[in-house]
Amino acid sequence: MGEAAKFEDALWSTLVAVGLLGVFGYAVAATTALMRARQAGSPWTGAWAAPAREVARLLVRQRTAVPGSDRLLARVGGALLPIAAIMALLILPFDSQPRGPHAISDLSIGVVWFNAMEVLAWVAVWMVGWGSNSAWGVVGANRFLAQGLAYELPHMFALVTVAVGAGSLRVSDIAAAQTGGLWFVVVMPVAFIVFLLSVMGFSFWGPFDQAVGRDIASGVAAQLSGVDRLVFLVGRYLMLTVGSAMAVPLFLGGDAGPVLPGWAWLLVKTVAVLAVLVWVGQRWPTIRMERFTEISWIVLLPAGILQALVVSIFVLVGWM
Amino acid sequence: MVEAIVFGVCALGSVACGVTVFRVNSMARATFALLASFVLAAVPILLLGLSYLGVLVILMMVMEMMIMLVFMLMYMMNPAGLMPMKMVHNNRMSLVIAAVVFVVLAMGALITPWPRTGRASALEPTKDLGLDIMGPHMLVMVIIGIVLFATMVAVIVLSSARGRYDRFGDDLSIRPPQDPVKGGLGR
Amino acid sequence: MTLPLFLIFAAALFAVGLYGLLSQQSIVMIMMGLELTINGIIVAAAAVWYFISPGRPDAQTVILVAMAAMAVEMAMGFAVTTAIFRTRDVDMVDSASDLKG
Numbered sequence: 001m002g003e004a005a006k007f008e009d010a011l012w013s014t015l016v017a018v019g020l021l022g023v024f025g026y027a028v029a030a031t032t033a034l035m036r037a038r039q040a041g042s043p044w045t046g047a048w049a050a051p052a053r054e055v056a057r058l059l060v061r062q063r064t065a066v067p068g069s070d071r072l073l074a075r076v077g078g079a080l081l082p083i084a085a086i087m088a089l090l091i092l093p094f095d096s097q098p099r100g101p102h103a104i105s106d107l108s109i110g111v112v113w114f115n116a117m118e119v120l121a122w123v124a125v126w127m128v129g130w131g132s133n134s135a136w137g138v139v140g141a142n143r144f145l146a147q148g149l150a151y152e153l154p155h156m157f158a159l160v161t162v163a164v165g166a167g168s169l170r171v172s173d174i175a176a177a178q179t180g181g182l183w184f185v186v187v188m189p190v191a192f193i194v195f196l197l198s199v200m201g202f203s204f205w206g207p208f209d210q211a212v213g214r215d216i217a218s219g220v221a222a223q224l225s226g227v228d229r230l231v232f233l234v235g236r237y238l239m240l241t242v243g244s245a246m247a248v249p250l251f252l253g254g255d256a257g258p259v260l261p262g263w264a265w266l267l268v269k270t271v272a273v274l275a276v277l278v279w280v281g282q283r284w285p286t287i288r289m290e291r292f293t294e295i296s297w298i299v300l301l302p303a304g305i306l307q308a309l310v311v312s313i314f315v316l317v318g319w320m
Numbered sequence: 321m322v323e324a325i326v327f328g329v330c331a332l333g334s335v336a337c338g339v340t341v342f343r344v345n346s347m348a349r350a351t352f353a354l355l356a357s358f359v360l361a362a363v364p365i366l367l368l369g370l371s372y373l374g375v376l377v378i379l380m381m382v383m384e385m386m387i388m389l390v391f392m393l394m395y396m397m398n399p400a401g402l403m404p405m406k407m408v409h410n411n412r413m414s415l416v417i418a419a420v421v422f423v424v425l426a427m428g429a430l431i432t433p434w435p436r437t438g439r440a441s442a443l444e445p446t447k448d449l450g451l452d453i454m455g456p457h458m459l460v461m462v463i464i465g466i467v468l469f470a471t472m473v474a475v476i477v478l479s480s481a482r483g484r485y486d487r488f489g490d491d492l493s494i495r496p497p498q499d500p501v502k503g504g505l506g507r
Numbered sequence: 508m509t510l511p512l513f514l515i516f517a518a519a520l521f522a523v524g525l526y527g528l529l530s531q532q533s534i535v536m537i538m539m540g541l542e543l544t545i546n547g548i549i550v551a552a553a554a555v556w557y558f559i560s561p562g563r564p565d566a567q568t569v570i571l572v573a574m575a576a577m578a579v580e581m582a583m584g585f586a587v588t589t590a591i592f593r594t595r596d597v598d599m600v601d602s603a604s605d606l607k608g
Binding site: 323324327331334335338339341342350351354357358361364365367368369370373376377380384387388391392395396407408409410411413414415417418419421422425426428429430434435437445448449451452453457460461464467468471472474475478479481 | 508510511512513514515516518519520521522523524525526527529530531532533534535536538539540542543546549550553554556557558559560561563564565567568570571572574575577578579581582583585586587588589590592593601
Binding site: 108109113115119122130138142145148149169287288290293295 | 346348349352355371372375376378379382383385386387389390393446501502503504505507
């Protein structure tokens with residue numbers, strides 16, 4: 001393929017991927033609004049349009065500028081969250097039949113790249129919290145850092161376990177290693193659960209939303225309004241979607257499946273993981289950070305290391 | 321050609337951000353300037369083909385800078401930069417020493433006859449590195465592991481405000497231990 | 508993108524870090540200078556790997572050791588700062604000169 005054709009291909013893939021990301025993000029927001037409406041007993045038929053109404057409302061509202069705040073950091077942080085999500089999307093393989101694994105940029109170190117991009121969420125959320133020049137913002141930002149410290153090490157071990165199981169850091173190799181054998185979710189369930197928890201963690205979703213908790217006047221997002229708020233919240237939904245999409249090639253076999261074409265299976269599996277995460281997000285109360293820290297360091301981390309040991313033994317023996 | 325331009329921009333940007341670290345008044349901005357310096361210095365490493373190490377530098381430096389940020393805000397007197405302050409001692413001498421060191425090192429880099437090996441770059445530096453630290457240089461990793469463990473123990477000893485007798489009582493018999501913040505497992 | 512250019516870049520980072528190391532009063536700022544210094548070392552090691560010994564991974568091991576050294580130095584520095592801050596309520600190195608002379 002010529003250079004121009006490759007670039008056009010990559011551009012087209014990027015547009016399609018970002019478009020799909022937007023659709024999924026909207027679906028997550030709409031489902032959340034739906035569940036909340038049903039829980040509150042209010043009529044839920046209008047919930048599907050609730051995100052669109054919210055977007056329109058935020059676009060029309062004024063941006064607040066708190067005097068004395070670090071506006072540069074706040075704007076950079078707000079923009080960084082969706083950008084990190086889109087950059088993490090680069091290494092997802094979109095379809096592997098018939099012309100081979102095809103991601104926007106199939107980096108040879110795709111797993112490490114994904115890890116680096118979701119760590120940028122720490123930077124983004126902290127900057128936004130700091131830039132609000134309010135105590136609640138700084139409290140929320142530091143809560144997010146504490147949460148990050150708690151989930152990050154088990155998350156890295158989960159990624160390492162997947163890479164060891166497949167013998168490669170390239171995401172398409174990991175997806176290909178699951179064809180003809182068991183999916184990794186069966187071989188390394190602990191790593192899968194830890195990965196899902198950390199997806200909820202780095203998109204401060206569900207039980208891990210103490211950074212934007214109601215007890216600190218929505219913390220990091222306290223002083224956000226208008227377009228800033230829209231960009232930040234869109235970034236949050238994008239991170240959740242990218243994390244769910246990443247779980248598919250890592251644990252759920254990529255685009256393997258009997259009847260439908262590859263890309264359809266990718267979408268179905270992503271929607272399944274997203275549905276689980278949205279349901280958990282609505283069902284579980286917020287976990288406090290000091291409690292989660294103890295759980296993650298004393299339960300999740302040794303479990304993750306044992307899982308890595310088991311998978312390493314499988315690889316050495318030749319079962320994988 | 322493009323690579324040379326990218327290298328030039330990143331090198332100059334990295335050094336400029338490094339200088340900015342010591343010029344800004346706000347401690348938050350100083351930390352992010354240092355982070356920008358690290359990320360811009362990792363781009364030439366990526367250009368050299370060391371993809372794993374380049375992304376690893378970005379990953380680890382982001383995490384370390386965020387932790388450093390928390391401590392900067394805790395201990396520094398001017399975290400938001402709301403008032404100008406001078407926090408240097410021995411400024412002129414330090415500048416002179418730094419300049420002299422830079423000139424000496426640069427002269428050394430330019431004058432030394434570097435060996436002319438064929439630039440047959442290894443095709444898989446990541447794999448070479450992995451095999452190396454699991455084989456000939458395993459002792460390096462073992463020692464790093466022990467050093468990190470010693471660091472963890474030393475850090476907790478130095479920075480923990482409550483010792484055994486605060487937690488378990490005067491005769492070390494109170495169970496569960498008395499802590500101001502309870503963890504999630506009820507220990 | 509030749510070796511001397513990379514080494515001059517590394518030397519510049521090292522020199523800026525050295526200035527920070529020597530001139531700052533606060534322990535945390537000294538540590539930031541030290542981080543810049545080690546960053547220079549990492550860039551130099553990467554350049555040496557590419558231009559002088561691409562067949563051997565020894566320079567990459569130097570980079571790993573440098574990153575571990577960064578982590579250790581940061582952890583110990585913050586622990587010491589915490590301990591000093593608890594007893595004396597300052598974080599300046601000028602007031603921690605008990606062992607001088």
